[in-house]
Every structure is written in C-alpha cells, then in structure tokens.
Amino acid sequence: MLKILKYSFYDLMRSSWSYVYLGFYLLLGIVLLFLNNDLSKAVITLMNVIIVLVPLIGTIFGVMYYYNSKEFTELLLAQPLKRSSIFLGQYLGVAISLSMSLIIGLGLPFIAYGLFKSSAIWDFSLLLIVGVFLTFIFSALAFNIALSHENKIKGFGYAILMWLFLAIIYDGLFLMSLIIFEDYPLDKVSLIGTMLNPIDLSRTLILLKLDISALLGYTGAVFKQFFGTSFGLIISFVMLLVWVILPVFRIVFKSRKKDF
Amino acid sequence: MKIRFSIIIFIITTYFATAETKTVCEAGCDFNSIQTAVDSSESGDKIFIKAGIYNESNIVIYKKSLHISGENGTIIDTENNGYGFSVEATDIVIKNLTIKNIKISYTKEYAGILLFKSYDFVIENITVDNAFFGFLIQKSKDGIVKNNIISGQGKAEADSGNAIHLWHCENVKITNNDVRRMRDGIYLEFGNSSYIANNYSTENMRYGLHFMFSNDNTYEKNIFEANGAGVAVMFSKRIKMFNNTFKRNWGTASYGILLKEINDAELKHNVFEDNTIGINADGTNRITYFENTFKNNGYAIKVHGACYDNIYSRNNFLYNSFDLSYSGKLNSNKFENNYWSNYTGYDLNKDNIGDTPYRPVKLFSYLVNRTPESIVLLRSLFIDIIDFSEKVSPVFTPENLIDNQPLMTQVEW
Numbered sequence: 238m239l240k241i242l243k244y245s246f247y248d249l250m251r252s253s254w255s256y257v258y259l260g261f262y263l264l265l266g267i268v269l270l271f272l273n274n275d276l277s278k279a280v281i282t283l284m285n286v287i288i289v290l291v292p293l294i295g296t297i298f299g300v301m302y303y304y305n306s307k308e309f310t311e312l313l314l315a316q317p318l319k320r321s322s323i324f325l326g327q328y329l330g331v332a333i334s335l336s337m338s339l340i341i342g343l344g345l346p347f348i349a350y351g352l353f354k355s356s357a358i359w360d361f362s363l364l365l366i367v368g369v370f371l372t373f374i375f376s377a378l379a380f381n382i383a384l385s386h387e388n389k390i391k392g393f394g395y396a397i398l399m400w401l402f403l404a405i406i407y408d409g410l411f412l413m414s415l416i417i418f419e420d421y422p423l424d425k426v427s428l429i430g431t432m433l434n435p436i437d438l439s440r441t442l443i444l445l446k447l448d449i450s451a452l453l454g455y456t457g458a459v460f461k462q463f464f465g466t467s468f469g470l471i472i473s474f475v476m477l478l479v480w481v482i483l484p485v486f487r488i489v490f491k492s493r494k495k496d497f
Numbered sequence: 498m499k500i501r502f503s504i505i506i507f508i509i510t511t512y513f514a515t516a517e518t519k520t521v522c523e524a525g526c527d528f529n530s531i532q533t534a535v536d537s538s539e540s541g542d543k544i545f546i547k548a549g550i551y552n553e554s555n556i557v558i559y560k561k562s563l564h565i566s567g568e569n570g571t572i573i574d575t576e577n578n579g580y581g582f583s584v585e586a587t588d589i590v591i592k593n594l595t596i597k598n599i600k601i602s603y604t605k606e607y608a609g610i611l612l613f614k615s616y617d618f619v620i621e622n623i624t625v626d627n628a629f630f631g632f633l634i635q636k637s638k639d640g641i642v643k644n645n646i647i648s649g650q651g652k653a654e655a656d657s658g659n660a661i662h663l664w665h666c667e668n669v670k671i672t673n674n675d676v677r678r679m680r681d682g683i684y685l686e687f688g689n690s691s692y693i694a695n696n697y698s699t700e701n702m703r704y705g706l707h708f709m710f711s712n713d714n715t716y717e718k719n720i721f722e723a724n725g726a727g728v729a730v731m732f733s734k735r736i737k738m739f740n741n742t743f744k745r746n747w748g749t750a751s752y753g754i755l756l757k758e759i760n761d762a763e764l765k766h767n768v769f770e771d772n773t774i775g776i777n778a779d780g781t782n783r784i785t786y787f788e789n790t791f792k793n794n795g796y797a798i799k800v801h802g803a804c805y806d807n808i809y810s811r812n813n814f815l816y817n818s819f820d821l822s823y824s825g826k827l828n829s830n831k832f833e834n835n836y837w838s839n840y841t842g843y844d845l846n847k848d849n850i851g852d853t854p855y856r857p858v859k860l861f862s863y864l865v866n867r868t869p870e871s872i873v874l875l876r877s878l879f880i881d882i883i884d885f886s887e888k889v890s891p892v893f894t895p896e897n898l899i900d901n902q903p904l905m906t907q908v909e910w
Contacts, residue, residue, distance in 0.1 A: 289878050408879035412864070415871045423870040431873055440877060460873065 238322030245330025262342025299379025
C-alpha cells in the first residue's frame with residue numbers, strides 16, 4: 238500500500254495541477270495579507286474561502302484522479318496486490334498531496350508575515366486542521382462516488398451535486414426547518430444539525446474560536462458551552478474523523494466486491 | 498507701645514481664627530485624628546492632612562463648611578468599617594486623598610464619600626481603592642466631581658457598587674474621572690441638568706454610564722471601553738451625547754448604548770467600535786443620530802419596537818456584520834444621507850449621492866430576528882446567496898426601510 242501511496246503521491250506532485258493549486262493558495266494568502274494588513278481579519282476571510290473551496294477542490298480532484306488513473310489501476314489489479322491497498326494508496330496519495338498544497342500554500346505567506354509572533358496562530362492552525370480534515374473527507378466521498386459509477390459524466394455530476402448539497406442546500410433545508418419549527422426550543426436541534434454536516438461543523442468550530450462568537454447571542458452561548466469545552470472539541474473532531482473513516486471503509490468494502 | 502503691639506497680635510489672631518488651617522498628622526501637628534480635627538473646627542476652616550496612613554472610618558462632617566485636603570501619600574484606610582466620609586454640609590471641599598478598603602454590604606451602601614443634602618461641593622483628586630461605592634451623592638446640587646480615580650474588586654453585580662452614584666441630584670459636573678471594575682461606572686438616578694465629560698470608564702460589570710429617570714443631561718468626550726454595556730440611558734428625556742467613544746463592549750448581552758424609553762435625545766459625533774451591538778434602541782422617540790461612526794460592530798443598530806420619529810442621518814456604517822436589525826414597522830423613522838460600506842450602487846452624476854437606494858436590513862438579519870437560532874448559519878455560503886437575491890429583488894425585508902440618498906464617500910467630521 239505504501240508503495241502505491243508513494244507512487245500516487247509523486248505522480249500528483251509531478252502534475253501541474255498540484256502546482257496550480259499551491260500557487261492559488263500562495264496568491265490568496267499573499268493578497269489577503271497585503272490587502273488586510275491584519276492577521277486575525279485575514280483568518281476570517283480565509284475561513285470563508287476554505288469552507289467553500291477546499292471541499293470543492295477535494296471533490297473534483299478525487300473524481301478526476303480516479304477516472305484518470307483507471308487504466309493504471311486495472312494494470313495494478315492484475316498484479317498480486319490487495320485491492321484495498323491499491324485504492325487506499327491512491328486515495329491517500331490524493332488527499333495528502335492536496336493537504337500539502339493547502340498547508341504550504343497558506344502557511345508560507347502567513348509565516349513570512351509573522352504568524353509565530355501573532356496571537357492568531359491558534360486560530361490559524363485550527364483553520365489548517367479543519368482544511369486538512371475537509372480535504373480528506375471530500376476526496377474520500379469523491380472516490381466513493383467514482384467507484385460506484387463507471388460513467389464519468391454521471392460520476393462528476395453526482396460528485397458536484399454532493400458538494401452542492403453539503404455546502405449550500407443543506408443549510409437551506411436547515412434554515413427552513415428552523416423557521417418551520419420556530420415555536421419549539423431549537424438550540425439542541427441546531428447543535429445536532431451542525432454536527433451532521435462537516436462543512437457546517439468546521440465553520441462553527443472556527444467561528445467560535447474567533448471573536449464573532451458573542452454575536453451569536455443566546456444560541457451562541459449554548460454552542461460555546463458545547464464547543465468551547467474540551468469535551469465538545471473532542472466530540473467535533475471525532476465527528477470529523479467519523480466523516481473520514483466511514484467513506485474510507487466504503488472504499489475498501491466497495492473495491493473488494495467491484496467487478497472490473 | 499506694648500499695648501499697641503498686643504492689639505496688633507490680637508487683630509491678627511482673630512483674623513486667622515475665622516479661616517484657620519489645622520494640620521493633621523501622626524505626631525507633632527494640631528491633631529492626630531481627622532475626626533477630632535473636624536469636630537473642633539468651625540465653618541470656613543481648612544484642614545490639611547499630612548502624608549501618612551489613617552485608620553479611620555465614618556468621619557462625620559455635619560453642617561460645617563470645611564476645606565479638607567491631603568497631599569501625596571495621605572491614605573485613609575477604613576479597614577472594611579463602613580463609610581470613609583459621611584458629609585451633610587454646604588460649601589464643602591474634599592481633595593487630594595486616597596481612601597481605601599470600603600466595606601462590602603448587601604444592605605447598606607457604604608461609600609468612600611457619602612454626600613447628603615450638600616450644596617456647592619467639590620470632590621477632587623480622590624483615589625478610592627478597593628471601593629464598594631466610590632462617591633454616593635444624595636439630594637445634593639451644584640457640585641463638581643473631577644480628576645478622581647475609583648476602582649473596585651467586585652466579582653458579581655450583587656457584591657459591588659457604583660463608582661459615582663448620584664441620587665436626586667442637580668447640576669453636578671463630573672469630569673476627568675477614571676472609574677473601573679465597579680458595577681456601574683457613573684450612575685445618575687433622578688439626576689438632572691448634569692454635565693459629564695472626559696471620563697474614562699472601563700471593565701465595569703454592568704454599565705459604564707447609567708441614566709435612570711434623569712433629564713436634561715449632557716455627556717461628551719467620554720471613553721467607555723469593555724464594560725458590560727457602555728452606556729444605558731433609560732426613562733430619561735433630553736439627553737445629549739456628543740463625541741463619546743464606545744469600544745470593545747463585547748459579550749453575549751453587551752451594547753455600546755442601550756436606549757430604553759427615552760425621548761428627545763441627540764447623538765452626535767460618537768464612535769462605536771467593536772461592540773456586539775452598537776446601539777440597542779427600545780421605545781425611543783424623536784432621537785437624532787447625526788454624524789456618528791459605527792465600525793466593526795456585530796450589529797451597528799438594533800431597533801426594537803415602539804420607536805417613532807427617529808432620524809438617522811450622515812452616519813458612517815463601516816464593516817459591521819449587520820448594519821441594522823429592525824423589528825416591526827418603519828414607524829416614521831428616517832434613514833437619509835448615511836454612508837454604508839456595504840453599498841454597491843453607483844453615482845453617475847458625481848454629486849456624491851448614490852443613484853440607487855440602499856437597504857440596510859439584510860434578509861439574514863430579518864431571519865435572525867424571527868428565529869434567533871438561525872444565527873448559527875452566519876457566514877455560510879447559502880446565507881450569502883439568499884442575501885444577494887434579496888438585495889436584487891426584496892421580498893421579506895421592510896419595503897420602505899431604505900436610505901434613498903446613500904453617500905458615496907465617508908462622512909468626515
């Protein structure tokens with residue numbers, strides 16, 4: 238598995254896409270810092286970008302890589318290798334290289350700007366951790382979708398739809414249900430609602446670490462009580478981890494049964 | 498000759514007897530206790546307290562016009578024993594003292610200096626450390642309170658008092674004071690025609706400045722920083738608020754200003770920065786908000802019900818999460834000629850007035866008003882999308898709540 242991981246990783250490192258991705262984050266970091274001149278403000282703006290773009294890029298990259306390396310995968314399948322190690326190796330290759338682009342691309346400009354001397358370092362590292370989690374989650378989901386659909390167009394379509402659902406439609410449904418049931422106490426429900434969607438969970442985690450939390454009023458207080466404690470933080474990271482592990486299990490399970 | 502000389506001596510001594518200066522110190526002065534010095538003084542006398550620590554409390558001054566002053570290092574330690582000074586007199590001056598360790602009580606309002614029915618008083622350069630109440634001024638008028646430093650150690654609202662507390666007072670000037678870590682910084686209860694300026698009020702648990710049933714007051718050039726709420730103006734009329742700074746009043750129930758049931762007030766040239774809610778208005782009538790700056794607040798202005806005839810003009814709204822949250826109908830309130838940093842319109846004829854109107858209430862702030870829990874979706878992509886579509890074609894937000902003539906550049910004042 239490690240060999241395949243290594244191969245996938247180097248393969249992606251050599252491809253220009255990784256550099257484009259890295260360059261994009263470098264540029265974003267530099268522009269944000271140059272325009273804002275304020276580290277903690279830049280972290281907030283960055284959050285908006287990470288919450289939306291990282292899942293999207295993870296999804297598209299995952300699907301693309303799977304379909305692109307399909308012939309090579311079939312070649313590998315003819316070798317005496319465990320199926321799970323082939324697919325897991327590829328998945329980890331994609332996820333790790335994407336995460337590296339993210340960390341290096343955003344980290345460099347911020348370090349150059351003096352992150353280590355700033356108090357924003359914890360917010361920033363939380364941002365990166367969340368970004369890495371989102372990359373792992375969404376590339377795993379993308380692999381799942383690609384594994385289930387031979388048809389590339391269908392696969393891409395479903396992958397985009399999945400992103401659209403978690404990033405936008407889910408919030409819409411969530412908001413609608415909050416309004417419909419507004420006569421009932423909703424703080425617990427909204428807590429559960431945010432826990433179930435990795436994008437919402439990441440957004441809330443970062444928001445509560447930043448100063449905006451006081452804006453959330455009473456509901457924010459309930460949230461802060463939960464996420465502010467180490468117990469809540471552990472629960473939310475466990476939740477994110479579950480979001481990684483479940484799709485990965487399905488990759489293993491699916492690949493074992495799949496007919497090539 | 499000898500007789501004449503003695504006459505001169507006599508004249509001089511009688512002359513000084515009318516305005517005698519008595520000194521107090523531990524040894525070698527006229528007195529070694531402040532209370533005995535007060536007791537043996539007449540109206541018009543001066544008492545000078547030399548540097549040293551005096552373990553005295555409940556020093557009573559009753560119907561004597563005295564001029565009490567200390568010097569650097571004059572400390573009165575009440576040792577948690579009640580009041581510092583308890584005064585009922587006119588023409589009273591107390592200055593240059595440090596009073597510390599005021600007793601905390603749940604039944605009595607122990608203060609560094611208690612003034613009762615005192616007219617023409619001056620309290621100046623007093624430091625009250627570890628205060629329960631700082632100055633408690635009751636039924637008094639025509640006084641000056643200036644250059645004082647008052648700080649407390651209270652942990653909760655219940656076991657802490659107010660730094661400067663006026664009750665049934667009139668015409669008091671409160672200037673250049675520094676009040677911190679108390680319940681209220683400055684509290685006017687039935688305090689009329691007073692003037693409050695250049696004070697610095699910070700880290701107070703409840704309000705930096707608090708008006709209750711107090712009319713015709715002016716406060717200006719004060720700084721209110723990191724209090725439970727900056728200023729609370731309640732049940733008062735004709736309050737003028739000029740050139741104040743409200744900043745970092747940040748928390749789940751924090752405001753820059755809390756306006757509750759007030760009429761005919763005027764806010765001008767104030768700066769609201771980094772507050773959870775800049776102005777929280779509830780039941781306010783005929784108030785003009787002119788040339789204020791709201792910057793980086795959660796909500797710049799939150800308007801609850803029962804507000805009529807308020808005019809918001811030439812204010813700067815800069816980078817607030819919500820510029821305005823509004824309950825109920827517009828009720829003849831007016832928004833005109835403000836600068837909104839979120840305004841995206843254009844100005845073809847270059848008259849510095851935007852050609853398209855601005856709607857300060859976003860759909861999301863309307864939704865949050867209705868279902869507070871939906872605030873958890875703050876900064877979600879979905880919210881940005883619906884805010885945008887609402888801006889393009891308004892459906893939910895109050896139709897006539899618009900600034901018809903938004904400015905294109907920031908107001909300078």
